[in-house]
Amino acid sequence: MVFSEEEITHLYRIYKTVLQMLRDRNYVISETEVNMTRQEFTSTFGDHMKREDLVISRSYKNNPDDKIFVFFVNDAKIGVKTIRDIIQRMLTENVFRGILICQSPLSHHGRAAVSEMASKCRLEVFLEDELLVNITMHYLVPPHQVLTDAEKKALLNKYTVKETQLPRILMTDPIAKYYGLRRGQVVRIIRPSETAGRYVTYRYVV
Known part of the structure; x- marks a missing residue:
């Protein structure tokens, strides 16, 4: 799948907001990353990028062992299996905090899957549209x-x-x-x- 110029701009804006958000939460993010231009974004991920390629893993400034994952998913609607696979990856890699960026709201079953694992890890859910601008x-x-x-x-x-x-x-x-x-x-x-x-x-x- 090849994204249109508009779709690439859409993802670039979201990705940049996510980096700013992680920086403001005191995760290790460089100024170079935060100031990435759209052209640099395309050069990094390519014209044939997939949302899964945008996954981010960072450590907390004061504790390198405290990490966070940010997941982007290609599917417009995310199923329970996808959520469980994401959570399983987090647990396997001893990462207990994650952010899931969705194109549309999770279903009732999807929200339940996130809640079921809340005692083991925390998975925050954002819609892409919520991250187009840094509020x-x-x-x-x-x-x-x-x-x-x-x-x-x-x-x-x-x-x-x-x-x-x-x-x-x-x-x-x-x-x-x-x-x-x-x-x-x-x-x-x-x-x-x-x-x-x-x-x-x-x-x-x-």
Whole structure:
């Protein structure tokens, strides 16, 4: 199968957003990769590229053993077998976090297959259309910073509050999905302020 110029541009934009997303999650991504041009993308993967060729494997900056896979699938509709094969590959290679990029939403059985393995590995699911642009680069989206466990503890002690008393952000929120936030984490949001220069708020992930 040969992709049209429009389809190659479509995949290039998605691939670039995924690299930016991994970088923002503190995985090892070089500036050269993030700044890859469309021509370099085509030169790397060829005119006859398949989505499976775009698979990405990266290590976490602070822990080389903590890895993540990103899978692209050719099939417009992904079956349960494909999901199980992907999860089996992750487990075989001792990778316990993955991202699946789909052309269309998973079926009920597909979502169930992902949930069944949640105790062994975490597979996040994104639609291609969700990654055509990097939402964190929109001028209306303020910077978000994920707190470490130590930073979260210090914040709660400083204000003598329980985590559940903080304002909330849903795991399904586009920003929470972008950063791969999990329940119980806290994110710092920095907004501009005309009086103070900046205004900092926090959100608890539910």
